[in-house]
Amino acid sequence: MLRKIRMMAAALCFTLVTLLFLDFTGTAHAWFGWLAKIQFLPAVLALNVAVVLCLVLLTLFFGRVYCSVICPLGVWQDIVNWVSARRKGKKARFSYAEEKKAVRYGVLALFVVLMIAGLNSIAILVAPYSAWGRIAGSLFAPVWACGNNLLAYVAERANSYAFYEVDVWLKSAPVLVVAIVSLLVVSVLAWKGGRTYCNTICPVGTVLGLISRFAVFKPVINTDACVNCGLCGKKCKAQAIDTKNHTIDYSRCVMCMDCLENCNKSALLLKAGMPSLKAAAQANASESKQECGAPENAGRRAFLVGAGVALAAAAQAQKNKKVDGGLAVIEDKEIPERNTPIVPPGAFSAKHFAQHCTGCQLCVQACPNGVLRPSNGLMTLMQPEMQYDRGYCRPECTKCGEVCPTGAIKPITRAEKSSTQIGHAVWVKKNCVVLTDDVDCGNCARHCPNGAILMVESKDGGRKIPVVNTERCIGCGACENLCPSRPFSAIYVEGHEMQKEI
Amino acid sequence: MQDNKHNQEKQTTGMDRRDFLKVAGAAVAATTVVAGCSGDDKANQHSTSRKQEPPVGQMTYRENPKTKDKVSILGYGMMRLPVEGGGSGREKSDAAIDQDMVNRQVDYAIEHGVNLFDTSPAYCQGRSEHATGIALKRHKRSEFFISTKLSNFAPQTWGLKESKEMFENSLKELQVDYVDYLMLHCCGLPADDINGKTLTGMEAFKARFIDNGLTDWLVSQRENGRIKNLGFSYHGDQAVFDLLLQWHDEGKYHFDFVLIELNYLDWKHAREINPRNTDAEYLYAELQKRNIPALVMEPLLGGRLANVPDYMVAKMKQRDPESSVASWAFRYAGTPAGVLSVLSGMTYMEHLKDNLLTYSPLKPISEEENTFLEGIANEMVGLKTIQCNDCKYCMPCPYGINIPAIFVHYNKCINEGNLVNSMMNERYAEARRAFLVGYDRSVPRLRQANHCIGCNQCVSHCPQQIDIPAELHRIDDYVEKLKRES
Numbered sequence: 001m002l003r004k005i006r007m008m009a010a011a012l013c014f015t016l017v018t019l020l021f022l023d024f025t026g027t028a029h030a031w032f033g034w035l036a037k038i039q040f041l042p043a044v045l046a047l048n049v050a051v052v053l054c055l056v057l058l059t060l061f062f063g064r065v066y067c068s069v070i071c072p073l074g075v076w077q078d079i080v081n082w083v084s085a086r087r088k089g090k091k092a093r094f095s096y097a098e099e100k101k102a103v104r105y106g107v108l109a110l111f112v113v114l115m116i117a118g119l120n121s122i123a124i125l126v127a128p129y130s131a132w133g134r135i136a137g138s139l140f141a142p143v144w145a146c147g148n149n150l151l152a153y154v155a156e157r158a159n160s161y162a163f164y165e166v167d168v169w170l171k172s173a174p175v176l177v178v179a180i181v182s183l184l185v186v187s188v189l190a191w192k193g194g195r196t197y198c199n200t201i202c203p204v205g206t207v208l209g210l211i212s213r214f215a216v217f218k219p220v221i222n223t224d225a226c227v228n229c230g231l232c233g234k235k236c237k238a239q240a241i242d243t244k245n246h247t248i249d250y251s252r253c254v255m256c257m258d259c260l261e262n263c264n265k266s267a268l269l270l271k272a273g274m275p276s277l278k279a280a281a282q283a284n285a286s287e288s289k290q291e292c293g294a295p296e297n298a299g300r301r302a303f304l305v306g307a308g309v310a311l312a313a314a315a316q317a318q319k320n321k322k323v324d325g326g327l328a329v330i331e332d333k334e335i336p337e338r339n340t341p342i343v344p345p346g347a348f349s350a351k352h353f354a355q356h357c358t359g360c361q362l363c364v365q366a367c368p369n370g371v372l373r374p375s376n377g378l379m380t381l382m383q384p385e386m387q388y389d390r391g392y393c394r395p396e397c398t399k400c401g402e403v404c405p406t407g408a409i410k411p412i413t414r415a416e417k418s419s420t421q422i423g424h425a426v427w428v429k430k431n432c433v434v435l436t437d438d439v440d441c442g443n444c445a446r447h448c449p450n451g452a453i454l455m456v457e458s459k460d461g462g463r464k465i466p467v468v469n470t471e472r473c474i475g476c477g478a479c480e481n482l483c484p485s486r487p488f489s490a491i492y493v494e495g496h497e498m499q500k501e502i
Numbered sequence: 503m504q505d506n507k508h509n510q511e512k513q514t515t516g517m518d519r520r521d522f523l524k525v526a527g528a529a530v531a532a533t534t535v536v537a538g539c540s541g542d543d544k545a546n547q548h549s550t551s552r553k554q555e556p557p558v559g560q561m562t563y564r565e566n567p568k569t570k571d572k573v574s575i576l577g578y579g580m581m582r583l584p585v586e587g588g589g590s591g592r593e594k595s596d597a598a599i600d601q602d603m604v605n606r607q608v609d610y611a612i613e614h615g616v617n618l619f620d621t622s623p624a625y626c627q628g629r630s631e632h633a634t635g636i637a638l639k640r641h642k643r644s645e646f647f648i649s650t651k652l653s654n655f656a657p658q659t660w661g662l663k664e665s666k667e668m669f670e671n672s673l674k675e676l677q678v679d680y681v682d683y684l685m686l687h688c689c690g691l692p693a694d695d696i697n698g699k700t701l702t703g704m705e706a707f708k709a710r711f712i713d714n715g716l717t718d719w720l721v722s723q724r725e726n727g728r729i730k731n732l733g734f735s736y737h738g739d740q741a742v743f744d745l746l747l748q749w750h751d752e753g754k755y756h757f758d759f760v761l762i763e764l765n766y767l768d769w770k771h772a773r774e775i776n777p778r779n780t781d782a783e784y785l786y787a788e789l790q791k792r793n794i795p796a797l798v799m800e801p802l803l804g805g806r807l808a809n810v811p812d813y814m815v816a817k818m819k820q821r822d823p824e825s826s827v828a829s830w831a832f833r834y835a836g837t838p839a840g841v842l843s844v845l846s847g848m849t850y851m852e853h854l855k856d857n858l859l860t861y862s863p864l865k866p867i868s869e870e871e872n873t874f875l876e877g878i879a880n881e882m883v884g885l886k887t888i889q890c891n892d893c894k895y896c897m898p899c900p901y902g903i904n905i906p907a908i909f910v911h912y913n914k915c916i917n918e919g920n921l922v923n924s925m926m927n928e929r930y931a932e933a934r935r936a937f938l939v940g941y942d943r944s945v946p947r948l949r950q951a952n953h954c955i956g957c958n959q960c961v962s963h964c965p966q967q968i969d970i971p972a973e974l975h976r977i978d979d980y981v982e983k984l985k986r987e988s
Contacts, residue, residue: 156943164939330902330948396986437900439957446975447952484901484955 002270003257006068014075020403021136021365022144024166029366029403036362036405038070039129040204045356046407056211063215063255064208067198072136073128074198074205074254077190081237084191092234094193096242099249100200104209111203115355121381124358128202129405131182133360134382138179141365142168167390171364172374175382194237199252209251217272219259221246225267232259232268333389334487341375342386342475342495345393345420346401346410349498356408357383363400363409369393371477372400383408386422388477388493393422395449395476418450421502423475423495425453425468431483431490434463442466444479444491453479453491466491471502556858561615564842567793568758569730571682573647575836576861577618577797578611578854579847580634581625590849591626599626599633607854608637614858617646620797620845621676622687623668624653631675639677648676649683649797651735652720654710657696662714669723680727683797684720685761686711686734690742692962700962703739717755731758735799737965740780747788759842760789761797765807766834766875768800771883778967779889786838795842801835802828802846804891811885811917814878821874828853829860834875837866887913888973889966896960896970904949905960905970911944912977921980925987934984941981951978 016032023029036042043051055066067074085091107126114123124130145168152163170176189196198205212218221232223246233243236259240252259268340350344363347353359382364372370390374382384400386393395418401411412420425444434441444466445453452472455464466479468491475493483489563572582590583604585597608619621634631650638646650672654665673679686707693706701709711717723729734757736743749755763772764782772779789796802808808828810818818827835844844861848854867875890909899905915921920933920940927933941950954974961970 161936161939164942327904327949328898328900328902394985396988433955437957439955439959441955441957443953443955446956482952484953 003261006257010069010075014072017072018136022141041127042405059208059211061216063212063218065255067254068256071128072132080187080190081194094239096233097239103200104206108203108206127358130358130360134179135183137361137365138176175374213251219268220271222267225265235262331486335387335389336492340495342423344400344409345417345422346412353408356406359383362403366399366403388480392477392481419502421474422499423493424470424473425479425491426494428490431485431488433484434465443482447478447482556862560862562864573843574615574617576616576857577620577843577845578616579845580621580630582847582849583626584849599629604633605637618843620649622651622653635676647682651685651687653687665716682730684729689734689736690738703742707742733757733759735761738967759795763800764798765801767879775889790840798835798841798844801844802831807831826856832860834867836864885916887916895963903954904945907945908951
């Protein structure tokens with residue numbers, strides 16, 4: 001019963017969290033956006049004391065149910081493990097293994113050091129929620145979008161506005177590679193060894209494990225009823241049940257409750273008891289020789305991933321083909337070189353942003369204007385930055401701040417956004433069509449939401465050229481995006497390290 | 503003959519609505535005489551089979567007062583020829599003209615009595631005359647009339663030599679040694695000269711046709727029989743129209759016909775909708791005074807009179823459930839007796855068949871029906887649609903904007919009631935979605951109105967004289983408003 005409840009809750013959480021990364025309409029976020037905000041590491045970074053306290057208390061009472069229900073990467077491993085266990089003769093393929101203390105605490109210590117040192121881009125590689133975000137955002141979201149585009153295609157022919165087409169494009173190759181590697185590593189580990197990732201690598205798992213040792217409710221082996229069949233140990237995906245000694249390593253138990261239902265003699269029961277230090281001591285006693293499995297199934301999975309990518313690429317090619325004869329060819333915009341990268345309004349400063357962002361890609365997926373995409377810079381790898389080649393930061397949109405679970409981008413109102421300066425526009429004389437094509441333009445001034453661009457007569461009395469009042473400019477990029485000069489715009493935005501109110 | 507006499511009686515007076523209807527009545531008589539059978543009885547017999555195959559041998563004809571040619575009231579406009587893979591040669595410049603389909607449709611049209619084919623060196627990106635020549639070569643020269651134009655739009659072709667070459671090339675492409683109807687193309691439209699300076703309608707007209715001696719040369723070609731009828735097509739600046747008719751009166755140049763825009767919207771509302779245009783009522787009356795036959799263009803306003811809001815469709819269908827919405831516009835355009843022929847650019851066989859049904863024979867608009875259409879026209883003016891006929895003369899925009907597609911989408915949204923200005927409107931959310939989603943579907947983002955920089959290069963090319971950049975900016979403001987009110 002408890003296992004069924006756990007599975008249902010996990011399936012629900014997993015589906016909804018994943019949906020957050022797929023849904024581009026904002027509907028899922030309106031209802032279930034909080035699911036991203038109760039993830040452990042994001043809550044810690046957001047200094048969300050209430051959530052962190054709740055999670056600590058939850059773990060203190062019920063053990064690591066977080067890892068079995070709330071964490072999407074944990075649930076994914078359970079799914080892989082479930083498939084793996086359906087193979088013939090693999091139903092009970094585990095045996096008790098010793099805790100790999102050196103790796104566990106080593107990784108945790110390294111993680112903390114890297115985070116403090118500001119090397120987030122390396123640290124977040126192992127963070128569970130953001131790893132899942134990168135997987136869902138880079139691998140599943142394009143497939144979802146293609147499915148949507150298929151529906152949009154049908155809807156268009158049925159004269160319905162229920163679905164609309166969205167762009168499917170490769171936002172960042174490094175993130176795609178990282179996502180593929182993460183998915184492969186995690187899946188292979190789960191296929192071979194159940195919860196190996198959670199119990200040896202995951203820093204969140206290690207931290208929660210420190211607490212769950214002292215959990216109030218936990219499965220306990222009733223030695224009077226136990227017939228030493230060893231089934232519970234063979235089926236424990238955390239490899240945490242020492243059937244010989246009738247002990248369980250509660251720092252690794254993820255409270256999946258499988259053992260409670262697997263035991264034919266009902267010798268495993270969920271019991272409330274005082275925190276026991278004995279079990280912890282027991283766990284430290286012996287060693288193990290757990291191995292990370294060779295990726296024997298990597299081939300098939302790589303194929304599936306490859307197919308997904310190919311599909312996305314095909315959709316992209318189709319989009320580019322839509323040019324008919326009576327129309328001038330439009331060159332793609334090139335991204336200008338910015339001395340300072342632009343981070344979204346609400347990020348306060350480049351430093352604050354870099355320290356808090358876990359690179360989960362939730363904002364990248366949520367951005368309806370194609371502005372946010374992962375950075376390829378070494379220090380900020382996978383953390384989003386703003387580019388205006390596909391769209392600009394529209395005045396009515398405050399999506400990224402709303403969805404950000406880590407507080408890297410704080411939620412701000414439209415009014416606050418319209419007065420938050422994230423950068424300023426710079427005019428590039430040699431590209432301006434007023435001078436190169438000798439035509440009247442002013443498209444930048446016409447679209448500036450803050451009226452920061454004025455068209456003034458040039459000194460020689462020729463056509464009007466744009467000038468930027470940097471005091472009023474907020475750096476939204478409307479001018480850069482809508483500038484007719486291609487491939488390089490004649491006006492572009494230079495980022496600010498510190499965002500400020502104007 | 504009868505309407506001709508009638509016209510001569512009416513020559514000296516202007517034409518009001520009552521006269522129009524009298525003329526219409528005369529046209530019924532003319533129809534009966536020329537078609538050689540009792541129009542009403544036949545029409546009744548055929549009313550059961552309407553929407554099926556058009557009958558053979560019942561086309562209405564009008565007589566050219568000068569040459570006594572019997573010209574079919576339906577003229578085949580060769581400006582929207584079908585291309586392979588669907589669509590027309592205007593939109594798809596890279597697709598080959600579907601010559602087999604052109605041949606089939608031309609054959610079908612001739613079989614059903616159409617004998618006027620109208621083309622221009624500019625149509626279908628310069629491929630129309632060639633295709634028309636191939637299709638007509640398969641018929642006897644005496645069975646059809648060809649109308650083409652001197653389309654010296656590019657300032658490089660304003661010289662006499664270049665313009666002469668254009669005419670000679672038309673004969674070559676059309677594979678004929680004379681043209682039945684030749685027009686000075688688009689008189690009254692502004693144009694940019696070779697230095698990029700914008701000339702007014704009058705200046706451009708003089709530069710293209712008068713100062714270079716071209717009109718004199720064309721008159722000499724009429725004298726030696728290579729041009730049977732010389733006329734002009736008119737858009738825009740009324741001073742040019744008046745000047746040409748003044749010359750006609752003075753005997754400086756004699757014009758055998760004039761091509762004007764005539765339909766139930768432009769009859770009284772052309773100027774009201776766009777001050778730079780002239781009401782068809784005036785144009786037609788001026789021609790009637792001089793007994794100059796009119797060729798009619800834009801009977802459907804580029805499809806806008808076929809694609810009307812649902813409630814207008816309902817009204818028309820209520821009166822005549824078996825006739826198409828377009829048939830009202832064609833009957834209207836063909837009703838005035840001074841109309842020699844109504845030109846319609848028919849891409850698809852269905853268009854051709856529907857028009858043949860309408861005109862085999864023409865059932866003129868009655869006084870009561872005329873009042874009804876006036877009511878429809880008044881409502882249309884109130885709709886504030888953009889008067890774009892999707893002719894694509896403005897294209898390609900150097901900055902990649904798909905101007906006609908934006909206007910077509912905007913007009914479609916007006917017609918479907920999806921243009922709402924207040925968030926208080928109960929349909930606001932639905933209409934907003936329809937407008938924005940439909941916008942992205944009809945026009946790729948990079949070709950939408952927000953990319954219009956206002957360089958004004960398109961303005962002088964628009965035969966409707968729409969202030970294109972201003973309209974695009976207005977639509978862009980509307981889109982921006984919709985987006986912000988999310």
